[in-house]
Amino acid sequence: MLDLTRLRVLVAVAREGSITAAAEALHYAQPSVSHHLARLEAEAGVVLVRRAGRGVVLTEAGRLLVERAEEILGRVEAAQAELAAHAGLRTGRVRLAAFPSALATLVPPAAARLAARHPGVALALTEAEPPEALTALRNGEVDAALVFEHDPDERPGDRRNTTLTPVLQEPLYVVTARAEARGTDLAAYAERSWIAGCERCRARLVEVCVRAGFAPRITFETDDYVAVQALVADGLGVSVLPHLALAAHRNPAVVALRLPGERRRVSFAFYGRPPAPDPVRAFADALRAAVEAGETGEAGGDADGGDADGERGEGTAGARGQLGD
Structure with a gap:
């Protein structure tokens, strides 16, 4: 054997x-x-x-x-989950991989709802960017994952035999020190230094800047959105951050101006075809309920308290799907 x-x-x-x-x-x-x-x-x-x-x-x-x-x-993991379901979800586990800002915003209220409704289901968390999370999912190291993609055609990793369901669409913001805010036209910041995040976020930053007519001069790179905002607050550069990063932590010394038309999609993933194993589905239901109830934080708007394009951000009430179905 x-x-x-x-x-x-x-x-x-x-x-x-x-x-x-x-x-x-x-x-x-x-x-x-x-x-x-x-x-x-x-x-x-x-x-x-x-x-x-x-x-x-x-x-x-x-x-x-x-x-x-x-x-x-994949079938072994499904069988283990089905056995837990046979016990009426009195026992079971969900091993979840998620990127940092999702762990700080989406996961805690969902975990609380899961614990309240199914106290016997254990939740284990792993921090991972989307490509690594999907690899862990396919390898059977986790049962579910939260991933993001900037474009519909973007592939954040190996998605074969994987079901992805939209959770929300989060706006992107240009983040700058209060004294240096110049609106949402990125070309106005062309001469400034820029701060980039993870490899895929850096690629997106370069892409939006090129569309605005310039190549950004990137002087700092860090995956830590708290550090990004600290660098911005001290006047060391400008950055672009997504809603969840700002909802997880907002430095009071920075201004976040929503970029019109720029957003990324956050999705919930599990291995195989629907229906998801019952413990995974239970967490997906808890996640959906937390998102719909607006329990996952608000990023805030610009210095005047509104969004730069005159709309309120989708926040956690963006694109929703039937998670885990």
Whole structure:
């Protein structure tokens, strides 16, 4: 019988392209990954990977087993969840991966609702940006994920056999020190230094600035939205932040002006096709209820208390779907 842990290792090696990268992704020691692969090949009776330069490539047998392994791991997680559902959700677990601002805003009220309605369902949280969260989902390391994308065509990671349902659309804001606010025309800040976030957020920042007619001079990069606002408050640059980052933390020394037409979509993801396993669905229901009740925080508007384009931000009442259905 093939060992599930070794199947997860093989899937990680296939996705990462090397034993070293797979070890880092799985938080294993490199010799442990090599050992699991060797044992899996012994169990399967065939060669699964071959070395190629500094990486590895799958053999034909390896490619076949990876495809089946992804299905097997997903079904094992589903079976565990179904057993919890059979117990009437008196027990069970939801392992959730989410990006930092979602963990600070969307997750706490949803977790509170889940605990109140299903006290026997345990919730475990992992911080991860969308590509890593979806990888963890496919590897069976988590049961659900909160991810974001800036454009409908953007793919935040491997979405095969994954169901994504919109949670909300959050506006984007140009964030600047109060004394340096010049409206929402980004071209007015073309000569300023810029502060970028994660790799995908940086790409979006560059894109919106290029559309405004200039290439931003990025002098600081940090994923920490608290640090971004502190740098802005001290006059060290201008940045673009999404609603949830500002709802999670708002530095009183900065002005956030909503950029017309700019937003990103936040979605809830689980592996497989609907319906979701009952514990995952229970959390999705709690999340939807928290969003609809407006319990996930407000980002605030510009210095005058309104939004720059004359509308109130969607906040957490944006695009909603039937989460977990």
